Amino acid sequence: MKTSRRRIRSFRDITHGDVDLRRPVVTLFSGGLDSSYLLHRLVQAGATEVHALSVRVGGDESLPHLRRIADAMGVRLHAVDRLTAFAEEFVQPAITAHAVYLDTHPVSSSLSRPLIARTATELARELGAEVVLHTANRSQNTLRRLDGALDQLGFEGYFGSPYSLEPVDRERKIKELRSIGLDEMAERSASGDSNLWCREFESGALDDPEDHAVPESCFRWSGVREPDPSEDVTVTFRRGVPVALDGHELPLATIIERLNWRAGAHGLGRHTGLEHLPGGVKVLEVREMPAAWLLLASRRHLETATLDAELMREKLHMEQLWVREALEGRWFGELRAACQAFITQAVAPVSGSVTWRLAGARTSTTSIVADAPRYVRSREEWEAASIRDELSCLGAASQYENGGMQW
Template sequence: MSDVKKVVLAYSGGLDTSIILKWLKETYGCEVVTFTADLGQGEELEPARRKAEMMGIEEIYIEDLREEFVRDFVFPMFRMNALYEGVYLLGTSIARPLIAKRLVEIAHETGADAIAHGATGKGNDQVRFELSAYALDPDIKIIAPWREWEFKSRTDLIDFAEKHQITVPKDKRGEAPFSVDANLLHSSSEGKVLEDPYEEAPDYVYQRTISPEEAPDKATHIEIGFNSGDPVSIDGREMSPASLLGVLNELGHDNGVGRLDMVENRFVGMKNRGVYETPGGTILHHAHRAMESLTLDRGAAHLKDELMPRYAELIYNGFWFSPEREMIQAACDLSQQDVEGTVRVKLYKGNVTIVGRKSDRSLYSEDLVTFEDDHGAYDQKDAAGFIRLNALRLRTLAARKRRD
């Protein structure tokens, strides 16, 4: 890395990445370009620009990526109904490939020879950033300060900051009660007060949802319109991807929807307890499955369910840009051509209940399922032969057991 002349840093403007910025300059003697992405984390980003300017940075990228994030990353994932380990909606995982993509693109635009990130050596994010970057540019150089520098504690970092006149906010001088990552899809909290998996998370951990106990006593009803597997409207009003997810987030927040407390298996080998809030995503997940239940053929639906855990694991482990993820995505997207219509959803005290669904592409037939006269649509006598054929191997096995 001795020949690194210019680095693009994923920069939040916070204490850690400001320390990294100064450390890169000191350690590598290189020029630093900062990149700050607006993924809907809910923070004002202009302070990041001012802080970078104060630290002598001339090339500063601050970009609103919310629409691209939801349209090209979140929605494709939700078309697959992806859940990691059966419950996690992958809110942090899905943001990393987009950030890595822009880091690499900005490196090409500015002539930088390396990118840098602030992920620690214990977590999944270092893997996600770097696998994505290498998939897009096999020759890119990557600097991960947490794996390189000599700092051993929070005190060491603060001492370095003060030595180099980097402002240390009062709330950063003590140990943070937990760490937070947020974007338009979710917020995640982990560490410190959450490290004992038997202790209930304190109320102050939750930021995106009110407690289900404090949610209104009256249910909220909404209608979500779908086209080709993606949500396109709420209560008949068409919206852009990011706007629609934002409205679902507000509805989920107000009804205490989308809380998850889980112990997950990190890709690097350890178990970790995380508290996640995905209000809009939780509503969308249930609504999309309901739309598929009406419009998707049984074989296609069951195959999707078989492929889903593998797909979710690929995203969690950082393989968004892998050929196998793209292959599964292509199959998934083919299945979504007729997934269109409207789903009626009831939100009540943390619950998402599907109460209705309709579609011009529906495979549901009242003539076939009715308990009344179906006018010859289904001959019940046909079931006898169907059952006997399917029972043949079971009867053969039973006969052998009886002989034994």
């Protein structure tokens, strides 16, 4: 475990600590208000080699927008494509683990943070940087997830968020960025985070759980438009993992991307939920996750069709252990790895397909086909066969009792 001396928690830690601003500094960069302001403060502090890292995982960030801000600051932009790794190394395990937070919403940013931290660590080591910075604050769970991942990855330098102990109010950030020609930052009324698996909104206009009407303009995949009245879609799984859409084998990232638009067109996949911060305080988060909604529901149907009930009960418990470790920033820890090993073994029989009729609020399954099913397709036939088997056993027992059989 790193000592607190190497944790960055304020801007003072950067300017009045042991950080050498003549060496390369890596900072995570989304193009939003907080990360843009951090670049501005680093340049003001005299950092001579700032590297702004954008890890591309299928989010909404515009590359021209990121370049414009980086150029305005005079820093170097690193836009690194990690979409395939995100889908296969982080979303895929979450699907098999049915990673849903306390039965309210699928986990989302918890999946991207360890990958972002890993990418930042790799870049810092490549550049010889001794500092990795991010911009999460105390009201964001990202703070402990990024710090936890950087710690578990063994980053040797300084890391953390200067907003942790030294928040800066929104108006000041906007004013200072406007002074260098970045006027567009004032337009953002809520904080957003997006990736292939989820688009998430929080803070600002969405702070109050008791009054949080979400502007329709926030939504993209499930935004109001005219879908087909109904359409069928079939998802095929192998060992608990989605492998095909409508009979065509596709990479997982492609399956998710297509389902986001197809299921989203029917208004599916919107989630609102409260998530805990350290100390037990709850904060509101709104998510748009059409593909996640459909894929998790489909896999659970197939799991029910193929697994023993007792195994499923134990897996339900293991799923929440898995979720807790991911949420608390311990993705690279031993307990999540142990949970994953159990889950991977448990879902080995979960192969087959689920067909849905997408029709808005009337969406429902029309077919569940398991490769190795435990279900019956005709109750009457099953009952008749079951009675025959039981009578046959009773008859054998009667013959034994009468001495008609030698055992």
